[in-house]
Each structure stands twice: as C-alpha cells, then as structure tokens.
Amino acid sequence: MTQHAEATVTAAEGHRADPAVTFAELYGSEPDGIWAAPGRVNLIGEYTDFNEGFVLPLALPHTAVAAVARRDDGLLRLHSTDVPGGVVVLRVDALAPHSGHGWAAYPAGVVWALREAGHPVTGADIALTSTVPTGAGLSSSAALEVVTALALNDLFELGLSAAELAVTGRRAENDFVGVPCGIMDQMASACCTEGHALHLDTRDLSLRQVPFDPAAQGLTLLVVDTRVTHALGDGAYAERRAGCEEGARLLGIPMLRDLPYAGLDAALATLAGAGADASVIRYVRHVVGDNHRVEQIIALLDAGDVRAAGPVLTEGHLSLRDDLRVSCPELDLVVETANAAGALGARMTGGGFGGSAVVLVETAAAGAVARAVSEAFAAAGHAAPGVFDAVPSAGAGRLR
Structure with missing residues (x-):
C-alpha cells in the first residue's frame, strides 16, 4: 500500500x-x-x-x-x-x-x-x-x-x-x-x-x-470519493431503468442483455427508425457497450495484462458521462486530472450524480496522481476528496 x-x-x-x-x-x-x-x-x-x-x-x-x-x-x-x-x-x-x-x-x-x-x-x-x-x-x-x-x-x-x-x-x-x-x-x-x-x-x-491483484503487478486501484452525495431514490435511476426497458421492448428482446455487441449499430438504427427517444438510444448504447467492456477487462485480467484495462475504464467513463449522463463535474474532474497526471485509466463508479471514481495507476505514481486530483479540487473550489486503495x-x- x-x-x-x-x-x-x-x-x-x-x-x-x-x-x-x-x-x-x-x-x-x-x-x-x-x-x-x-x-x-x-x-x-x-x-x-x-x-x-x-x-x-x-x-x-x-x-x-x-x-x-x-x-x-x-x-x-x-x-x-x-x-x-x-x-x-x-x-x-x-x-x-x-x-x-x-x-x-x-x-x-x-x-x-x-x-x-x-x-x-x-x-x-x-x-x-x-x-x-x-x-x-x-x-x-x-x-x-x-x-x-x-x-x-x-x-x-x-x-x-x-x-x-x-x-x-x-x-x-x-x-x-x-x-x-x-x-x-x-x-x-x-x-x-x-x-x-x-x-x-x-x-x-x-x-x-x-x-x-494489482499490487502484484506494481499497480494500485485508487478510489476517489468526491464527497458529493447522491440519492438514487430521486427518480433519475428509475428513469434510466425505464428507458432501458423501453429500448428492449422496441427491439423485441426480453432485456438489453440479449442484444449482442456485434449487433449494436444495427439495433441503434432500428431504434432511430422507430422514433425512439434520443435518451433511449443513448441508454441502449451504454448498456450493451458496458457489457462488452466487462468481457474485455476479464479477458485482460485472465491474460495477466491488468495495465491494458486502463483505457477500457476511461472509455466506460465517457459512456457514463455522454450516453447515460449520470456523471457530474467533480467526477469528470477526477477522471480528467488523474489521466493527465499519468494514470492508466479512470472512471466513475456506482450510480453516479456524485460518489466515487476508480483510478488505475502505477503504484510508483499513485501519490502524484492523488495529489494532482486534490490540487485540482482545491483550485475548483471543491471540498477535498477522500482517496484510498481499493484492496480486493x-x-x-x-x-x-
């Protein structure tokens, strides 16, 4: 540690x-x-x-x-x-x-x-x-x-x-x-x-x-708690769930789980042609993409290539930010600052609208990345974040 x-x-x-x-x-x-x-x-x-x-x-x-x-x-x-x-x-x-x-x-x-x-x-x-x-x-x-x-x-x-x-x-x-x-x-x-x-x-x-076991490869998985609180009972979570269910209904499948990643582009075109709401199209793109990202990272862990998981984490954050739209300025600041400071990748985690991000970083650089995030929060006028190692x-x- x-x-x-x-x-x-x-x-x-x-x-x-x-x-x-x-x-x-x-x-x-x-x-x-x-x-x-x-x-x-x-x-x-x-x-x-x-x-x-x-x-x-x-x-x-x-x-x-x-x-x-x-x-x-x-x-x-x-x-x-x-x-x-x-x-x-x-x-x-x-x-x-x-x-x-x-x-x-x-x-x-x-x-x-x-x-x-x-x-x-x-x-x-x-x-x-x-x-x-x-x-x-x-x-x-x-x-x-x-x-x-x-x-x-x-x-x-x-x-x-x-x-x-x-x-x-x-x-x-x-x-x-x-x-x-x-x-x-x-x-x-x-x-x-x-x-x-x-x-x-x-x-x-x-x-x-x-x-x-990130430590065995000289890596650290940091959790950065933005200290921005969220309430999942406020309707935002439920709205996205309903949007996902609507996407599955329009595609004629039980759940978005049943849409293979290879068929995503065609499915999005089908939704657009059916007049689906733009938010529904974005939610479908995120969910199918994140299922694929889970499979990508598991393959990398099985191959012992934990470092290569970093860009997949960042890709996941961009999807949460742009397609699901559950990020917030503080979470985006963590991801952008950590990556600019040398992290391998980062993303928000959890339900969003606040909460925490995970940052994959070389252990030797973890201190510098944590300091960069803390300094960025101070410069933006945010409360100091909490930072700790995520030890499995x-x-x-x-x-x-």
Whole structure:
C-alpha cells in the first residue's frame, strides 16, 4: 500500500467502537454474535445489472459490522453508532413497505423480506456500525442489508446461501425501502473473495472469482470519493431503468442483455427508425457497450495484462458521462486530472450524480496522481476528496 493511500484509508475508515461493548451498553446483555459485510467498488459494468447483464465488482476492506442477539417476542430493536439518535424499536409483525424509519429501513426491510418469504424471524436486538462511506457509491446500504441477513440467517438457522441472502437484501431495498436497485451490490457484499473481482451474470446469478491483484503487478486501484452525495431514490435511476426497458421492448428482446455487441449499430438504427427517444438510444448504447467492456477487462485480467484495462475504464467513463449522463463535474474532474497526471485509466463508479471514481495507476505514481486530483479540487473550489486503495477483500462473514 502506498504511503499516501495508507493515511487516507485510516481517515476514511475512522475509529470503530467495539460493537460488543456498544451492544452491551445499549441492551444490557451480550450479543449472540458479531458479523461483518463489506462495501464494494465496481471495476466495470454500470447500470447493467437491472438489464440482466454483467458486472465486475470487488469488495472493499470497509465494512458494516452488526452485533446481534435473537429475540422471540416480536420486537426489533435497531441502533447505529453512525447516525444521531437512539434505539429504533419496531414490531416485526407491523413492518410495512414505504413506512419510513430512515436508515433503519434497510435492516428492518431485511426482516420484512425474510418473513415475507416464510422464514420464522421473531425479532432481534441489533447494534450496527460501519466504515463504508455513505453517499459515495460504495454500497453502504447493501452492506447493512447483507450483514443483517447473514446474522439472522445464522441465529434463526434459516440455511440460506450467500446468493439467497443477497436476493433478500435486494428485495428489502426494492420493495421495502423503495429504491429500484439491481442485484450487484448485495451479491458483491455477500459473495466476493479476497484477491479477486467478482464476475457476476445478473440473469442467473452465476459467478466466477477472477484473480485481481494489482499490487502484484506494481499497480494500485485508487478510489476517489468526491464527497458529493447522491440519492438514487430521486427518480433519475428509475428513469434510466425505464428507458432501458423501453429500448428492449422496441427491439423485441426480453432485456438489453440479449442484444449482442456485434449487433449494436444495427439495433441503434432500428431504434432511430422507430422514433425512439434520443435518451433511449443513448441508454441502449451504454448498456450493451458496458457489457462488452466487462468481457474485455476479464479477458485482460485472465491474460495477466491488468495495465491494458486502463483505457477500457476511461472509455466506460465517457459512456457514463455522454450516453447515460449520470456523471457530474467533480467526477469528470477526477477522471480528467488523474489521466493527465499519468494514470492508466479512470472512471466513475456506482450510480453516479456524485460518489466515487476508480483510478488505475502505477503504484510508483499513485501519490502524484492523488495529489494532482486534490490540487485540482482545491483550485475548483471543491471540498477535498477522500482517496484510498481499493484492496480486493473478503465478502460477508461471522467475526465471532
């Protein structure tokens, strides 16, 4: 890890209180166990998951940690050290979608989703803390969902697989919270392994762990958090999803996943001839192109040519900026500055409208690139970005 990145990782992760101590202080007893689930950063494949396409995320060392005890009286008590306020007390049999609860809607939604699926979850005391930056496009909400699902799966002996836990988390976010996300974030948090990126087919949830160790090749994958927050529930995400579905309908295919890259130009001509909205045409071009870029980068990783992935990352950013139009000035500044300072490639990652970018860079040049980005932000009058190394880390698991 480079010196500059080590310092910023420490700042980004911050101090985490012992969750067992916090639990005891809150609830007057010891937890039954402690579990962790990571945030993720997506190397390539954006807005493809709800089109049943391909993604390539990796888990971060930043995690949501939950100290949990089972209850059998129907009460659900929730607390987060990261959010002002006390313990949120709910009844599991009164949980209903779109009923508010703020941050607590994410773990509460998991309880609701498990019960809706017929699992006998009768309550819990949960104390949560997280080092996953919120609003940074690094899946802080998915980490909360997955760690809650994993803990309840163990405590109530539900026997669910990691993929089933991820599906539970997605249902909580889609149907309970009301955010129309795809499955990538939860699958990455639940299923990633250390030293790998996760090649996920979001149609059938088949996956492959692709070896990804930038440090072994003298490379660093930086995450640059612009500290510009976004809210995917504001309609922009849903509008793009609807546009993609319209594109598939006009092309007579189930999903954009079913359009091969070789047929993209002809499909775009068909859409134009059918009078499709210009935004629909742009969305189709992005999704099919990003599915192809996932395949390109996997081929490069398999060949051991990680450096050649850099230009593909930048190409992906241009597509997100120009076709999907989900970037913002701060993200564009990261990409342009990093590449001008010698990075191999860079792109925004996550839902966009703020959040983070990934930068692939020679480790020897990582400090200079990080400084160039920070100086560019200062010159533009932006708040200082957070910069840390994206070390491919393990997925969710029980700590004790």
